[in-house]
Amino acid sequence: MLNYSxxxxxxxxxxxxxxxxxxxxxxxxxPGGPFTSEKPLPPAVMANVLERYGMxxxxxxxxxxxxxxxxxxxxxxxSFSQKDRSVNQIIASGFPVTLTYGFWSAVFVLICGIPLGVxxxxxxxxxxxxxxxxxxxxxxxxxxxxxxxxxxxxxxLSWGLxxxxxxxxxxxxxxxxxxxxxxxxxxxxxxxxxxxxxxxVLNSPFIRTARAKGLPERTIIWRHALKxxxxxxxxxxxxxxxxxxxxxxxxxVFFSTxxxxxxxxxxxYSRDYSVLLxxxxxxxxxxxxxxxxxxxxxxxxxxKVRDAL
Amino acid sequence: xxxxxxxxxxxxxxxxxxxEMITSRSFWADARVRFFKNRMAVVSVFMLLCLVLFAIFxxxxxxxxxxxxxxxxxxxxxxxxxxxxxxGHYFGLDELGRDMFARVVQGSRTSLLVGFVAGITSVIIGSxxxxxxxxxGGRFDQIVMGMYTIWLxxxxxxxxxVWQAFFGRSLAQLIMVIILVxxxxxxxxxxxxxxMMKNREFVDAARMLGLNDFAIIFRHIxxxxxxxxxxxxxxxxxxxxxxxxxxxxxxxxIQEPNTSWGALISEGAxxxxxxxxxxxxxxxxxxxxxxxxxxxxxxxxxxxxxxKDRR
Numbered sequence: 001m002l003n004y005s006x007x008x009x010x011x012x013x014x015x016x017x018x019x020x021x022x023x024x025x026x027x028x029x030x031p032g033g034p035f036t037s038e039k040p041l042p043p044a045v046m047a048n049v050l051e052r053y054g055m056x057x058x059x060x061x062x063x064x065x066x067x068x069x070x071x072x073x074x075x076x077x078x079s080f081s082q083k084d085r086s087v088n089q090i091i092a093s094g095f096p097v098t099l100t101y102g103f104w105s106a107v108f109v110l111i112c113g114i115p116l117g118v119x120x121x122x123x124x125x126x127x128x129x130x131x132x133x134x135x136x137x138x139x140x141x142x143x144x145x146x147x148x149x150x151x152x153x154x155x156x157l158s159w160g161l162x163x164x165x166x167x168x169x170x171x172x173x174x175x176x177x178x179x180x181x182x183x184x185x186x187x188x189x190x191x192x193x194x195x196x197x198x199x200x201v202l203n204s205p206f207i208r209t210a211r212a213k214g215l216p217e218r219t220i221i222w223r224h225a226l227k228x229x230x231x232x233x234x235x236x237x238x239x240x241x242x243x244x245x246x247x248x249x250x251x252x253v254f255f256s257t258x259x260x261x262x263x264x265x266x267x268x269y270s271r272d273y274s275v276l277l278x279x280x281x282x283x284x285x286x287x288x289x290x291x292x293x294x295x296x297x298x299x300x301x302x303x304k305v306r307d308a309l
Numbered sequence: 310x311x312x313x314x315x316x317x318x319x320x321x322x323x324x325x326x327x328x329e330m331i332t333s334r335s336f337w338a339d340a341r342v343r344f345f346k347n348r349m350a351v352v353s354v355f356m357l358l359c360l361v362l363f364a365i366f367x368x369x370x371x372x373x374x375x376x377x378x379x380x381x382x383x384x385x386x387x388x389x390x391x392x393x394x395x396x397g398h399y400f401g402l403d404e405l406g407r408d409m410f411a412r413v414v415q416g417s418r419t420s421l422l423v424g425f426v427a428g429i430t431s432v433i434i435g436s437x438x439x440x441x442x443x444x445x446g447g448r449f450d451q452i453v454m455g456m457y458t459i460w461l462x463x464x465x466x467x468x469x470x471v472w473q474a475f476f477g478r479s480l481a482q483l484i485m486v487i488i489l490v491x492x493x494x495x496x497x498x499x500x501x502x503x504x505m506m507k508n509r510e511f512v513d514a515a516r517m518l519g520l521n522d523f524a525i526i527f528r529h530i531x532x533x534x535x536x537x538x539x540x541x542x543x544x545x546x547x548x549x550x551x552x553x554x555x556x557x558x559x560x561x562x563i564q565e566p567n568t569s570w571g572a573l574i575s576e577g578a579x580x581x582x583x584x585x586x587x588x589x590x591x592x593x594x595x596x597x598x599x600x601x602x603x604x605x606x607x608x609x610x611x612x613x614x615x616x617k618d619r620r
Contacts, residue, residue: 141600143551145554284459284462
């Protein structure tokens with residue numbers, strides 16, 4: 001187990017480095033940049049600006065300084081376009097927002113998705129089953145950028161129940177629509193997956209044995225069927241949580257929550273490569289570490305995988 | 310009274326069996342029959358065909374082009390810009406006084422084109438790389454899987470931004486970025502299938518015949534994993550349409566005056582507070598119809614092709 005963890009970690013670290021180097025070169029080599037404007041700066045001023053941001057040195061030196069600053073002081077450097085803010089400050093202001101509603105969205109996904117899937121499997125071909133299938137189709141055809149305007153139209157413009165955007169320190173009214181808008185399609189995914197694996201488990205021999213022993217249905221479901229049935233859902237939730245945080249770009253822009261996605265798009269518009277690079281690294285580290293944790297969790301829970309290690 | 314049908318003698322039985330042998334169906338013919346038995350899938354194919362025809366020939370029915378501004382109504386769009394047959398704006402006008410019908414036609418064209426071209430190309434590329442990784446294994450496989458992990462960890466919007474900084478913005482470039490972002494589609498599943506298949510007897514036999522790796526992969530293994538690729542394509546095409554719409558919504562996708570469903574929905578959503586709902590409703594409706602059809606087509610293909618579901 002320890003061996004396996006170390007091996008996975010040993011793979012994750014070079015991956016991050018490869019990404020940093022790849023993204024760094026890609027962005028520095030892209031033509032144009034934050035300092036190109038319609039009226040070009042005088043060469044002397046330009047040279048000063050480049051020196052100020054350390055961009056007059058050769059690329060590999062810049063890369064080395066960049067990595068060194070991240071490793072020693074967790075410093076992602078200054079933002080190119082927002083003069084008085086560093087990338088660290090931008091991340092620090094946006095990340096908690098995204099994480100907050102991302103967390104609630106994940107809660108929404110699990111709390112609604114798993115019971116729906118389990119019920120659909122237990123009442124196979126019943127109303128609940130059809131409701132769930134309908135929901136899965138619904139969420140596929142209404143991605144968040146169609147769903148969010150419709151929600152705003154209903155809840156804000158027609159009924160005036162919820163604010164149509166903003167954050168306001170994270171009051172619950174401001175979290176509801178971003179969390180639902182972000183989570184719906186994943187909720188349906190979780191429900192569909194849970195339904196499938198639950199059906200498979202319910203038809204397996206050990207459940208038949210449990211039934212033959214005369215265990216009550218409740219015990220069979222809660223103690224025997226649920227745990228193996230939820231394993232695929234667990235694997236699914238890792239990437240989903242990451243997608244939620246990366247996919248939140250749309251939610252941040254649409255609901256102007258001030259989350260990290262907004263900075264990402266602003267950075268993209270103004271070619272603020274230091275912000276983009278910093279965010280890309282954060283996303284990447286997050287993805288890899290969540291996947292790592294989940295894989296370890298999976299190995300710990302599933303005896304088949306655990307014994308194979 | 311006995312009919313010849315119910316009491317077959319041995320000769321008739323043999324004849325019937327022989328006839329059945331002649332008309333016995335291949336895997337694909339079998340799948341086709343099963344697909345066309347699925348009513349929702351057939352209806353969806355029909356709907357999608359209608360959409361494609363609309364995208365190709367729709368501009369013949371438009372009285373305005375998609376970039377033309379109707380100056381006579383501009384400025385009173387809220388009151389007079391609503392859909393009407395009389396002034397030739399069947400779907401109304403957008404915020405800048407352009408004909409929504411022509412714009413929806415143009416948007417459908419872009420979205421469908423991008424979806425099918427980029428979606429299918431990326432699945433093909435991903436499948437070829439996946440098949441090679443699965444077949445060769447070892448170092449090559451490790452490199453491909455490493456790339457795959459990194460690729461999934463990078464937020465894809467970066468690719469759109471950086472690629473367009475390098476090569477400019479156009480429809481062709483957009484399609485290329487989407488392929489670049491999605492080359493991992495179908496990779497894992499084909500790799501797994503090929504890994505399972507490469508130790509089977511027919512591959513050994515092909516190798517024994519002295520065929521090279523290329524021929525083994527493409528002539529002997531590929532036909533056996535084609536069904537996976539077909540199913541996967543049917544899932545990736547709507548995803549790509551969605552991705553294109555999302556990036557266009559965010560403003561890093563298609564560029565004005567060209568448009569797509571996502572860009573139109575974005576414009577419609579931004580003017581929704583003024584009560585000009587038709588600007589949101591028409592593109593959203595087309596988008597939803599396309600997604601529903603593609604969903605059911607994908608479902609039908611899965612039912613028709615997946616050997617696990619064979620009944």
